[in-house]
Amino acid sequence: MFSPSSPPTGLLEKVFQYIDLHQDEFVQTLKEWVAVESDSVQPVLRLRRELLRMTDLAADRLRNLGAHVDLVDAGFQQLPDGQSLPIPPIILAALGNDPKKPTVCFYGHLDVQPARREDGWVTDPHTLTEVDGKLYGRGTTDNKGPVLAWINAVSTFRALDEDLPVNVKFVIEGMEEAGSLALEELVQKEKAGFFSSVDYIVISDNLWVSRRTPALTWGTRGNSYFMVEVKCRDQDFHSGTFGGILNEPMADLVALLGSLVDSSGRILIPGIYDHVAPVTEEEKRTYEAIDLDLEEYRNSSQVKKFLFDTKEELLMHLWRYPSLSIHGIEGAFHEPGAKTVIPGRVIGKFSIRLVPHMNMSVVEKQVKQHLDYIFSKRNSSNQMTVSMTLGLHPWVANIRDNQYLAAKRAIKTVFGTEPDMIRDGSTIPIARIFQDTIQKSVMMLPLGAVDDGEHSQKEKINRWNYIEGSKLFAAFFLEMAKLH
Ligand SMILES: Cn1cncc1C[C@H](NC(=O)CCN)C(=O)O
Numbered sequence: 001m002f003s004p005s006s007p008p009t010g011l012l013e014k015v016f017q018y019i020d021l022h023q024d025e026f027v028q029t030l031k032e033w034v035a036v037e038s039d040s041v042q043p044v045l046r047l048r049r050e051l052l053r054m055t056d057l058a059a060d061r062l063r064n065l066g067a068h069v070d071l072v073d074a075g076f077q078q079l080p081d082g083q084s085l086p087i088p089p090i091i092l093a094a095l096g097n098d099p100k101k102p103t104v105c106f107y108g109h110l111d112v113q114p115a116r117r118e119d120g121w122v123t124d125p126h127t128l129t130e131v132d133g134k135l136y137g138r139g140t141t142d143n144k145g146p147v148l149a150w151i152n153a154v155s156t157f158r159a160l161d162e163d164l165p166v167n168v169k170f171v172i173e174g175m176e177e178a179g180s181l182a183l184e185e186l187v188q189k190e191k192a193g194f195f196s197s198v199d200y201i202v203i204s205d206n207l208w209v210s211r212r213t214p215a216l217t218w219g220t221r222g223n224s225y226f227m228v229e230v231k232c233r234d235q236d237f238h239s240g241t242f243g244g245i246l247n248e249p250m251a252d253l254v255a256l257l258g259s260l261v262d263s264s265g266r267i268l269i270p271g272i273y274d275h276v277a278p279v280t281e282e283e284k285r286t287y288e289a290i291d292l293d294l295e296e297y298r299n300s301s302q303v304k305k306f307l308f309d310t311k312e313e314l315l316m317h318l319w320r321y322p323s324l325s326i327h328g329i330e331g332a333f334h335e336p337g338a339k340t341v342i343p344g345r346v347i348g349k350f351s352i353r354l355v356p357h358m359n360m361s362v363v364e365k366q367v368k369q370h371l372d373y374i375f376s377k378r379n380s381s382n383q384m385t386v387s388m389t390l391g392l393h394p395w396v397a398n399i400r401d402n403q404y405l406a407a408k409r410a411i412k413t414v415f416g417t418e419p420d421m422i423r424d425g426s427t428i429p430i431a432r433i434f435q436d437t438i439q440k441s442v443m444m445l446p447l448g449a450v451d452d453g454e455h456s457q458k459e460k461i462n463r464w465n466y467i468e469g470s471k472l473f474a475a476f477f478l479e480m481a482k483l484h
């Protein structure tokens, strides 16, 4: 082993060289993984079988590394129609348990969003296709590529017959895109078991804000999801026979939804901003330092104008202020054509992205009170029911943790630059659950570029990001060992 003060230049060079030389093999494995249509979103048996196949493929790969692999049964998913579908088992794997080394646990997921060629893909979404250094395919960046990058890093030490600098554990699930069913329960159950030896958790399930500058993520927003139902009766009406003599549920609902946010993006629910953490000068400087070309971002997003004109304002509204989005209306007539229906019962769906110091149950109360007030002013004879169906807390890391220091050093070594220290506007619910339940340091170390198109058509990961990302994880192991 190397001494803590002298950098392991020789070993690191060997590792990087190995990864460069074997990159086509690494791409080939990604191709095999992308070929499995492991869609967890559409609840159909055929796809669940694909998910099980994907889980077995990953478990085999981990066993080949020499890891001890447990497939933890996750039970069944109950569907609203009474059907039930199997949830793929959750992989818990471990490699090495040297008490002198830190134990780093990687969380990732094998499931993907649905993708069909007709949706607007140029290539088949389940056939990894390389064009100009871009590896196109569903799951390449979210999240199969990063999971494999971690495996590539571990396998490189094994192939070189080098001692792993850290003990490595894996939590790999197959239901992330469907809300990580069964995972929270498992984390609680294994708190004193599998997780008791874990010192650090690394998640690589988000993106940089740049195409070239790597990032380290230290916070995500939470989310509270609301459904507001307005009901007259369970059946639709004909607007020729009932139009003019009813309080129409859609009119009530549109008024309710229209009362939530103004055209400058400000949430109109009284009190909602009361607890939002104030911005500090130090925090402001972190946004100034970030590599984001506003014009390029705007153009590539195909948006004419954002609500904010400066980089700092834009980032703060994405990352550290709450936002309210209206997602849809169940029961509304939305198909093409001109049907003259009055829907009898509709459900509006919206969510509020939560930020530090907002209190979930206070938010819930404020939303309900506000909607009650707006609805009562309408004097409608319909019935309104509001429910919060999902409550995910925001997450903030302690960037003074050792693993943030190790990751910064590894990024510097691999990319020759300091990372953008970013937050993320969306939610990775498991981060906060890990932090609260096992009370260990959680870090998000993304590998993909801003234009990877996660969840979208033409999802890709650059070969460069995938291969340098594999090196980054390897360099991170070595830096962690030095700090321990
Ligand atoms: C399911 N869900 C409902 N509320 C929040 C979520 C999670 C979802 N997470 C992601 O997209 C991960 C991005 N890397 C999101 O933030 O919308």
Ligand SMILES: [Zn+2]
Pocket (backbone or CB within 6 Å): 109, 142, 143, 176, 205
């Ligand atoms: Zn993901």
Ligand SMILES: [Zn+2]
Pocket (backbone or CB within 6 Å): 113, 142, 177, 454, 455
């Ligand atoms: Zn996703």
